[in-house]
Amino acid sequence: MAELPSIQSEKRKSARSARWENFARGLYRFRSNTLSMVGLTMLIFILLVAIFAPIIAPYPEDAAGKTRVMARLQPPSEDFVFGTDKIGRDIFSRVVMGTGLALQVGTIIILLATTIGVTVGAIAGYAGGWIDDILMRITDIFLTVPALVLAIAISAALGKGIVNTMIGISLVWWPGFARLTRSLVLSLREEPFVEAAFGIGAGHMRIIFRHILPNAVSPIIIKMTTDFGFAVLTAAALGFIGLGAQPPTPEWGAMINDGRRFFPDEWWIATFPGLAIWLMVFSWNLIGDGLRDVLDPRARR
């Protein structure tokens, strides 16, 4: 009996090193993928801009809606690199100050949607039977209407504002995660190691959280990364419609809406926030694409 613990610790160590080896191999593949490295570099750049925004922005107070009547609708110049808007605010400062907001919006939407979706999907897939039927019918209802339409309806009902937009988008974003998680859980449930865990008397919670979900992490992470960019895009779309962030919040979608009236003569007002959105979404898409290669070897052959 004395050597039993040592065998266990030996096993645990080997399991850990196997996981580490997988991780290291994945990291190597991710690093050797030029595109995803470009995406990662872009994202790090965006993160740095968000962190140091008050230092980078020449007029950080413009984010709060300081007006500069003398400098209305100025084209890009040395003083105002991206020009100024209808009340003389520096577009560059507002784009920079909006970076953190866009990152926050994406993070919150994706985290909320993942939490709801993974919970629903895991319960449905694990429990099966009528619980599965009911949960999946509810999921299907959300999937019969394009997400944007429902997001508009929910955000409109909750009232204009960036927080309500995030809630609205999260509430329509989870079904994709639920479907994905359910399909993963369904196949993992049949694996011998789950049966073994059940055989030695592990509880349902333990089986779901310790044995099934850790093995379902990769596809979920891939979906989280690729969806991040699109979540930012959707939030910007609602801001553009006028449902999202309200003035003077420096939200990129709302800024484009602001500049619409002045386009194309004062093209800079709408153009630069649009490019900022593009950069953010593009970087996440590149990373997501690279992660797909790394974590799901079947996807790229």
Added chain:
Amino acid sequence: MNLRFYLLRRIALIIPTLIGLSILTFSIARLVPGDPVGLAAGPQATEEIKEALRREFGFDQPLPIQYVTYMTGLFRGDWGESLYTRRDVLGDLRTFWPATLELTTVAVIIATLLGVPAGVISAMYRNRMPDHVARVLSLFFVSFPAFWLAMIFQTWFGRDLGMFPINKRLPVLVAPPATTTGLFLIDSLIQLDFETFLVSLKHIFIPSLVLSFSAFASITRITRASMVEALEKDFVRMERAIGIPYRVIIFKYVLRNAFIATITVISLNFGWLMAGAILIETIFDWPGLGLYAVHASLSLDFQPIMGIAILYGIVFSIVNILTDIVYGILDPRIRYG
């Protein structure tokens, strides 16, 4: 089980989903913390006027009764009326829907015409230069905010180059073709009015091109993945061994095998683009559901929003069924059961 029985069952299954959808939209519409009636009645309205409005629209009834009233109306063709314009929602949907359908359909066609060849080329030149280029380009374009790109394209192609009209479905002076389907492209062809056809084609091109970009990446990716999978099948090796030209193998055998998965993604994209059209329409003044939806949602006018959600639900379900039929045409092995 034959095809007809299968279709009937599929159509019957739409009903519970739509009832669920109506409950969902109804709860969204009635949980509004704002005051839609107050907003519609205007700032000067007295409490009595608001009360009268509430009574007229049945907002003073208990929620379950309101829901039952709404649902019975839905089946009778009475989809309620807008708080603002006082117009019949179903009538409005009939007016605006064809424009959105036309825009979305053309966009899906463009996305397929661009995406499938890109995916095929990617698969043929797997992990070589053309593959990488197609991959970067599709990610590049899908990352643009469509409403922003719409503004840029409108200016470039419409204003600066003057190659395409700036907005609307037709010039002011051109009368729309006699309505059969409400799709100008088809109606004008029915009338053999090729001039109107060309003009409306010119009008629809830029909006639908912009809209198609958001579908391009997913169509390319799925075509590439399923082509790669099909290319590794034994029958391909056999065909190469007996000397069938590579091009013939690709286009005659592999593509057909790979197309099943692509069809699924194309039909999913149809739904997404229908929603994306909302944004594009606001830029191009396209008189479709988009402008209607945006106005309604900004003024908390929920009758139209519920109508749009239910209409989209019906259309999406029909597209799904059509997709299944196309599966059967492409792959005779599929049995409906």
